[in-house]
Amino acid sequence: TYTGTDLSGQVTVNNGIQSWTVPYTGAYTMQVYGARGGNGATYAVGNPGNGARMIGSFGLTEGDILHILVGQQGSYTSYSNYYGGGGGGGTYVAKGSNYSNADPLIIAGGGGGGGYNSGSYVHGQTGQDGSNGGNANSNNYSGPGTGGSSGYGASGSTYGGNAGGFYGNGSGSYNYYSELGIGFRNGGNGGNGQYGGKGGFGGGGGGYGGAGGGGGYSGGGGGAYSYGGAGGGGGSYNTGSNQDNVSGSNSGHGKVIISWTGTGGSSSDTGSGSGTTGGGDVLQFNNCGAAGKDGPSLSNCNSTYSGTSLSGAVTVYSGIQAWTVPTDGTYTITAKGASGGIHSGSYNPGFPGDGATVVADIVLTQGDILYIVVGQKPTSTTSESHNGSAGGGGSWIYTGTSASNGIGGSGLIIVAGGGGGSGHGSSSSTGGNGKGGNNANSSNESANGESFGINARAGTGSCGNKGTGQGGRGTLTSNYGGSGGGAGWSSDGNNTETGSGGSGGDRFAGGISNDNSNMYGGFGGGGGSGGNGNSGGGGGGYTGGGAGNGYFSVSGVSGNSWGGGGGGGSYASSSTSNVTMTVGNSGINYSNTSNGYVTITPPSQT
DSSP, X not given: OXXXXXXXXXXXXXXXXXXXXXXXXXXXXXXXXXXXXXOOOTTOOXXXXXXXXXXXXXXXXXXXXXXXXXXXXXXXXXXXXXXXXXXXXXXXXXXXXXXXXOEEEEEEOOXXXXXXXXXXXXXXXXXXXXXXXXXXXXXXXXXXXXXXXXXXOOBXXXXXXXXXXXXXXXXXXXXXXXXXXXXXXXXXXXXXXXXSOXXXXXXXXXXXXXXXXXXXXXXXXXXXXXXXXXXXXXXOEEOOEEEEEEEEEEOSSOEEEEEEEESOOOOOOXXXXXXXXXXXXXXXXXXXXXXXTSOOOHXXXXXXXXXXXXXXXXXXXXXXXXXXXXXXXXXXXXXXXXOOOOOOSSSOOOOOOOOOEEEEEEEEOTTOEEEEEOOOOOOOOSSOSSOOOXXXXXXXXXXXXXXXXXXXXXXXXXXXXXXXXOOOOOSXXXXXXXXXOEEXXXXXXXXXXXXXXXXXXXXXXXXXXXXXXXXXXXXXXXTEEOOOOOOOSSSOOOOTTOTTSOOOOOSSSOOOOSSSSOOOOOTTTOOOOOSSSOOOOOOOXXXXXXXXXXXXXXXXXXXXEOOOOOOOEEEEOTTXXXXXXEOOOSSOOGGGOOOOEEEEEOGGGO
């Protein structure tokens, strides 16, 4: 599998657990995904749980040994009965001389197996405890298992296999066919499935009458029997900084992505909050742990950048990061906008757009102050089933006499547009996908929301923009809420047309919802969503993305639709050179949503 990749010859395997030696001292970002559970039999029709996604930054030392168990999906059972599916395996990264004595760094819980009843408890959790298993149609023989805690397996009497945790195996009665999941330190095998589905590698419990629980830091409980209940999702664990954790994100096998990000690493120490950096280090600006419509505080960034080349070199004004150029020369700037938001409702939503990426060179002078806005993805909610999702924030780099006075002026250097939000669907129609951030240099308007779903049932229109450099338009159709447009460089996103929908994005706070759903746009000018039936919010950018159309019909398509939001436009000033712009993908998986970032490479590294 690894032949021809960077991992060729770098991995050893012991009982399915992969070991990798850290090649360089520095900061690493890890993205870890738990595996999905398996489907139940014909009458155990509830959906299995998806695996959790966990992201964190870690300081590692050359020679450290990481032990990596990539969780595998629980298997499906084809019996024409009520037997439950196997639990998904957790995905583990631990550090030590051997996996049997290693310490956990980051773990993503697996989803529980499908059973008669399913709910949010079946997904891999972001907290450390595993979820309890689900009740069956009737608990004639035994109730559900109790989710594990403190890194141990699930327990209790159940006919569904209790899943393993990091330190210990699942335990319980009535597991006649070895359905119990095994803990990571004991090898991490999934439980057997004599009648139900087999548990996935990574501690997933096997199914019998009830479904198996998902493996993880702490194991998920097996489902009750008879007419088997669904398995509980496994718990997760994250010791890193810059965390971005999502429950129920991954619908396949687990995976681990490790990226070297430079010197420094995970730290909770604080820095001084002002100053300059030395030349030569690649500087990586991020959202400093902030989420939603408002950017980070100085305290957030001091903590995040402590121990890195940015320690003490960044000041913060209303979420805008300021950095002083340390030496004359040609710098390379890379900016990526944030993706649109995740819709958590139940009515056939579309998928959000990803942020655009811009790379350019620029000559800077010692003492120049760059103001940097790192786009953030929007908040999401499970409180409403009728909402679309909000637009993602753009990432901006500009100069000016101050952070606030420079907005809208002549000092704009680069903008990477944010992705549009997804449209809300209905029982007869699927919401439109959000568009990715686009290129404002060649297009005066953002792309329209696109169609998605079986038979192309979807919204197809964005309300568009007011002109190059302006904020995107909001939408309102009939009595149904639209959404807000994304902010542009010269004006905020429009909110005069949104009615009960979300407001337009500001420069640079995200737009707010006008109901109680808290579907706020991402910092960086993302348009808000929220209301009774909503389209997707527009992404922030040089030209703001338009909100998706709300509640309209498409010729030849059953039902009415809500469109996805348009992506924000990207831009590079005439003072830059060697410019590359990459349009963000439309309709990305929820597991691929992310905040934006900005990197600056000094002259000695270009």
